[in-house]
Structures are given as structure tokens and as C-alpha cells.
Amino acid sequence: MAGFYMNRLFTLSKQACLTRSLRYNHSPASGHYDIIISGGGMVGFAMACSLGRNDRLKNKRILLLESSNYKELNLTAYNLRVCALNLNSKLLLESLGAWQHIVNARCSPVKKMQVWDACSDALITFGRADLSEEIAWIVENNVIQDSLMKELQHKNQVDVQYQSKVIHYRLPNHADDAVQVTLENGSHFTTDLIIGADGYNSGLRQAMKTQYITHNYNQMAVVATLRISESTENVTAWQKFLPSGPIALLPLSTGLSSLVWSTDKKLAQHLLGLPPEIFTDRINQAIWNNEDINHRAQNVTEQLFQLLKVCRINSREENETDTRQLPPSVVGIEGHQAAFPLSFGHSVKYVSPKTVLIGDAAHRIHPLAGQGVNLGFGDVAALNEVINEAIDSGSDHGNYLYLQKYQSNRQLKNLAIMAIVHGLHLLYGTKSLPHVFLRSLGLTVTDSLPSVKRLITLTASA
Template structure:
């Protein structure tokens, strides 16, 4: 009997150990782990958490920083120009209602012009009847997504949690292992990297990463402008040293994004507020960079187009001559961040996938960075749900490849166009300046072509 009692106790001990081990294993395993928060990471977690195809899946988002508290006493210096596709995504996630109740700037028109000539292009309806973009602070977008994430039970968010290592599986039946800074280890069927342009997951995947340093910084600030009525126009002027843009926040304030070389950027950061304001107005209004030969040819081309009535957009001729508002003062201080181009040759590996800046990084001159990232969110969610609905694993490489193909066909042309614009407007060589000035005037005269490009940029 004593022997039986000993065996019984031993058996119970083994059973309890197995039960505890099994419970611990389940608690450290997630069906999907998203590494990195930010706007794209939080949107990915929301989208997956709201997908019916993943109703019973455990999803974890790992964010290395503290949980941010939104401050509304002043405008955040980092803003995004959301296109209609991004706005629709945020609406579907419930985040846009929070933004709408808080604050955002509507863009009904965009005017882009060359500092070396009077060539310009205007986007938007002449009667300003439709919004073409929405200017929203990055922190507000993220906070709105966080509010919605708090409502989704199957999505867990861990803040102040840093990943130190990823171990990707070699076989389809193995799991991804994620090691955290505290030494704990998590496993998952699919790891999604939304950890920015210095992505640790991308480095683990060891894909070729094509990068280009623009040797530029974007100087950002919040500006009070002189606009008397509605402030609904986004202004962008291409200077030889880089583009300067004013993005409307409300009728009184606009956000500055001034891309320039690092030496100039650092000098701008050191300027007192009144001198900095003067420099902005000079950059927007000064004609010292005008090329007389180019100006003469550009003006003749413009008049020819006007006479021939090639331009079918009513009122656009007068729009070209519209001038930007004066900057009255800077609110708060200016800041800057570095600019670069980057693209991962592979967005995917075994049970691993990259989204947002982890996969691609672009110059802000066209405002497409976060819009491309939100496009990744939509496409990856669709690929995962298609896999599940067809009976495959949600980390199936077949469907991840479809995501990669879909997004690279979309992202690469946009990135190439933005990079091409940067190179084209970064020169003062007269033949190229003349060519781009003529091209810009002709492009502005073709309303159907402009509509096509506007539609392409909206999804």
C-alpha cells in the first residue's frame, strides 16, 4: 500500500507539473504577434482584432515605449496627410470618430510650384467642394486607435516591452520564438514587423535592404498664418535645397514641413522665433532663385495653353497665380528629423512579414509614408483572412506571398516617383529646370490626367 501511495503521489506530481507547463505554454503563445506600435502597428492590431476570420485568435502587440497620453494644449509637430483610403480605414476601425470630435485640418486644394520659375500645378475642385486630404497629428491618430484597441478583448497590448531576439522557424510546423528584454520567451504562428525603418525583424529576416541617404532633414513647426478666411489649401514650393510645405491645421494654424540639407536644417533650429518666421516667408515668397531664361519660356508656354484652352479645369488658370499666406509667428519650438529612402527586397519570410516603414521608407514631399503603411494593413489583413477562409493557416507562405506581390506592385512605383521628383527638383541646371517647368504647366492643363493621378494617390 505504501508503494501504491508513493506512486499515486508521484503520478499526481507529474500530472500537476504537466498541467502547469501546459498552461504556461498556452499563456506565452499567441496566434499573431505584432512587433512595434505607432500608427501602422496599432492599425494592424485593430484591423486583425475586428476581423471575423480571426474571432478566436489571440493577438499580441508589443510596444517598446510607454503608453502615450494625448496632450491637446498645443499641436504635435509630427502630422500626416491622410488620403481617402487611409481615412476609410480609420473610419472602419472606429478611430476616425475620435479624430473628428477632436481636431483635424481639411485640404480642399493643393498648390505646388517651382522656385526657379512660375510653373505650378493645382489639385482640387475649383469650387472647393471636396476634401482631397486630411491633416492629422500622428499622436492623435495613434491615440484614437489605442482607444479602439481597448475595446477588443482578443488583442493584448504590452507597453515598455522590448524585443531582443527573433528566431524564425525553418519548417512549416515550427513556431516563431520572440525573446523579450526581461528574458521571457513568447511563441507565435505569425510575427508582423511594424517596428520602423530600423526594424529588428527585417534584420533577422536578412533580406536585402536598398537604402539612400538624402543628407536632408525635415524641419517641422506649428505656424500661425495670416489667412483671413478658410485655411484649406496645402502649399508646397520646390526650392533648390528641398521642398517647403504648409499644411492646414485649422483656420488659424498650419504645420510646416521644410526639407533641406542637414547644415541648413541645423542652422534653422538655432534661429530665434522671429528670425525663423522671416526665413519661412522668404522661402515661400522670395524669387531670387528664378532663372530668367526658364521664366520667359515658361510664361510663353502658359499663355499658349491658356489661349488654346487645353485646360479644362474651370478657374485653374487663376489658381496658378494664387499666393500663399504669410506666416505671422511660430507657436512653440521647431524640431527636425532625418530623411531617407529604404526598401526591403523581401517583405516576408517563414511566418514573418513586414509592414509600414519596416518594409519601405519614403521622402515626405508627397505625403505618402503612412498612407502606404495603412495600405499594407488592409492588404495583409485581406491575405490572412483569405488564407483562413480557404482552410489554410493564417501564416501560410502562399498567401503572404500574395500580400508581398500586391504591395510591392503598389509601393515601388510610388517610391520611384517620389524619389524621381526629389532628384528632378534638386537641380538648378537650366535644361532640366526648363523641362520640368514646361512639364508642370502642361500637366496642370490636363485635368483628366490630374484626376487620374489624384485617384491613384487616394488608395
């Protein structure tokens, strides 16, 4: 019994140390903070870390409000939600001190990517033949968030409150007014700058009364952790464009990959109800079956490929990967499958006086290119930069003119990526012969032009 209480005391002490600023607010509280971040998650915690490391803000008080409870990281099983981080996101996490925590936990590098079309077998590959360079990193969402939380314990000016759901925002009518925030537990706070990282159903965005453009894909992403047959180094990401939506296998470890299968809601619900053995068979069928092949499109693609070889247009740079590889076979699943709905969303405005949106609160994207959290981390870096510019110019950290600069910068970049991803979704969501011809020619030609592929990689990392 004594051992039980000692272990319990150790656990509580560890949690208290990690969440130095944790307050459960059983009684109403009030106070003023220079900056309040509404919403945690990966992007919200990254924003808090970024502001907490900013020397220009070392005398400012910052509050992060997280509606959910604190959860200690459990690495027993892989989380079903993972991210494909690009280089810029990795660099940001390194600058925040979180990347080393991620490495100490677990992550998987992607050194090659192979994407192909179910209707023509046209493909494009990214990466070097000797697998010497990483092009992305697969990391579980909860690992990223926990790593950022660990860093926050060292930021004395940042307070974190869990179980703190905001139920009302009162935004300023005049330049001298503060933002007022009311929590479900009765607490009240004021702030000079409110940052909304509260997800795609953002309450702060609704309080801004800005137009929000949405599109329902009528799709769901089915996710699972897969056991694969190959015992060799698992460093390739695979994505096949099916007429019903893309299916992707992302490397987690030597014998495990993460499944992200975007498909219509009816099929998704069917897949969720399948026992593991049949679900595994359906995945292998989707990856290996050629029943959707359009032979006319395939013949044209092959002829174009041969023509490019003759013309030497497809002369690849030294060590660039140029061989089609066979994807791994799936032999089973770990745990169970799950699904989440997919949609497109974009806020016409990211900012209003003393108010700014980041991450999914400002924009939501289809996961087929894995850019969602990367766009959010880009928001974090850009907002921190304009806050620095405002302070360096002698202005307040929430100066509206500088917030508008953040909006212009991020909308330009986010909308470009979102338009491309949305266009790819429309282009690959049909068996129409003209569309199959168009996308097959595009893949084949692009795969033959190393400079264009480098540009695509750089754009995805920007």
C-alpha cells in the same frame, strides 16, 4: 489632500480602462499567441485594430508589443509630426472605428493644394474652385495613434503590452516551427505569425536577413507649428520646390499651419538654432523670395501657357480651381522647431515563412508627397485581405503562399509611388537649366489637363 488622491485615483482608473491589456512585465512571462505584432506606432496599432475587428480571427489570440510607454493624448499644443492622409487611409480608419475619435479630437481637411517651382514659378493646383471637396486630411501622428488605441480597448482577443522591447527573434527553419520572441525584460513568446511594424530600424527585418536598399538624402525635415496671418478658412496646402528641398505649409486650424521644410543638414541645423523671430523671417523668405527664378525658363513656361490657352488645351472642367493664389504670411511659431533625418529605404523581401513586414519596417519614403503613412495603411488593408483569403481557402492565417501574394501586391504599388517620389526629389534638387525646363513644362502641361490631374489624385489615394 483628499481631493488630490481622488483625482489621482480617477486618472489611474481611466488609464487602466483604456489600456485593459497593459502589462509592464516586471517578472518574466511566456505564452503562445496566434499572431504577434512587433511595434506599435500608427501602422502597428492599425494592424492590431484591423485583426481585432476581423470575424475570421475572433477565436485567435493576438498580441501587440510596443516598446515605448503608454502616453495619454494631450491636445494643449499641436504635435510637430503630422500626416497628410489620403482618401483610402481615411476609409480604412473609418472601417476600424478610429476616424470618429480623430474628428472628436481634431483634424483639418485640405480642399486645395498649390505646388510651384522656385526656379520658374510654374505651378499646379488640385481641388475645386468652390472648395466643396476634401482631397486630404492633416492629422497629428499622436491623434491617429490615440484614436486606434481607444478602439483596441474593445477588442477582447487583442492584448497590448507597453514597455516591451524585443531583443531577439528566432525565425522558423521548418514549416511546423513557431516564431520565438524574447523581450528585454526576460519574457518569452511564441507565435504562428509575426508582423513587423517596428519602424525603419526594424529588428525583425534584420532577423530575416533580407537585403535592404537604402539611400541617404543628406537632408533633414525641419518641422514647426506656424501662426499665419490670414484669418479666413485655412484649407489650402502649399508646397514650393526650392533647389535645396521642398517647403510645405499644411493647414491645422484657422490661424495655424504645420511646417515641413526638407533641406540639407547644414541649413537644417542652422534653422534649428534660430530664435523664433528670425526663424519666422527665414520661412517667409523661402516662400516669397524669387531669387532662384531662372528667367529663361520662366519665359518659356509663360509662352507655353499662352499657347495652351489659344489651343484650348487648358479648357478646365466646370468648377475646377484655376487661379494662382498667394500663400499666407507667417507671423510666428507656436513652441519650438525640431528636425528629423530623411532617407530612402526598401526591403527586397517583405515576407518569409510566418513572418511579414509592414510600414516603415518594409519601406521608407521622402516626405515631399506625404505618402509615408498612407503606404503603411495600404499594407495593413492588403495583409488583412490576404489573411482572410488564406482562412477562406481552408489554410492557416499565416500561410506562406498568401503572404507572398501580399508581398507581390504591395511591392508593386509601393515601389511605383517610391520611384515617382524619388524621381521628383532628384528632378527638383537642381538649378540646371535643362532640368528646370523639363519640370516647368511638366507642371504647366499637367495643370492644363484635368483628366491627368484626376489620375494623379487617384494614384496618390490608391
